[in-house]
Amino acid sequence: MNPLVGVIMGSRSDWEVMKDAVDVLKQLGIPYEAKVISAHRTPDLMYQYARSALERGLEVIIAGAGGAAHLPGMVASLTPLPVIGVPIPSKHLNGLDSLLSIVQMPYGVPVATVAIGNAKNAALLAARIIGVKHPEFMSKVTELMEAMRNEVMRMVLNDA
Numbered sequence: 385m386n387p388l389v390g391v392i393m394g395s396r397s398d399w400e401v402m403k404d405a406v407d408v409l410k411q412l413g414i415p416y417e418a419k420v421i422s423a424h425r426t427p428d429l430m431y432q433y434a435r436s437a438l439e440r441g442l443e444v445i446i447a448g449a450g451g452a453a454h455l456p457g458m459v460a461s462l463t464p465l466p467v468i469g470v471p472i473p474s475k476h477l478n479g480l481d482s483l484l485s486i487v488q489m490p491y492g493v494p495v496a497t498v499a500i501g502n503a504k505n506a507a508l509l510a511a512r513i514i515g516v517k518h519p520e521f522m523s524k525v526t527e528l529m530e531a532m533r534n535e536v537m538r539m540v541l542n543d544a
């Protein structure tokens with residue numbers, strides 16, 4: 385099956401965070417591709433990637449970037465596909481800069497932004513989006529929710 389989710393990030397240095405998204409996609413059996421693409425450093429590549437994403441069969445794009453994180457918003461301006469932004473924790477401002485750059489999009493160009501560093505949630509949100517069209521992935525999401533519920537039900541508080 386061709387990739388349904390595109391996972392992109394501004395630098396190789398984002399991979400440590402972004403591989404959490406890929407791990408979740410693998411766990412759910414969702415076909416994905418992962419690449420380094422930067423709005424700042426490879427604008428032509430970003431343009432080509434975002435413009436061709438829909439016709440290549442991608443259904444969601446997860447874009448991680450840190451600092452002046454323009455990648456998710458720029459990709460969202462070039463494709464009608466849903467874009468999920470992952471703010472990468474940055475060295476000097478701990479990711480607050482990344483978060484604000486990604487979340488404060490103007491009207492007309494939405495980016496669904498997850499918490500700083502929470503690439504796992506980006507993958508889970510992608511699974512829910514593609515699950516509407518692909519019931520086999522929605523069942524995986526439901527299984528995961530059930531497993532999480534059972535885990536909480538088993539939690540015991542000593543000395544409570």
Ligand SMILES: Nc1c(C(=O)O)ncn1[C@@H]1O[C@H](COP(=O)(O)O)[C@@H](O)[C@H]1O
Pocket residue numbers: 393394395396397398421422423424425448449450451452453454455456472
């Ligand atoms: N925010 C962006 C973009 C972009 O938005 O296009 N391209 C790279 N970067 C970010 O720069 C940070 C430092 O990158 P380096 O570690 O390569 O210097 C990374 O977190 C990356 O996402």
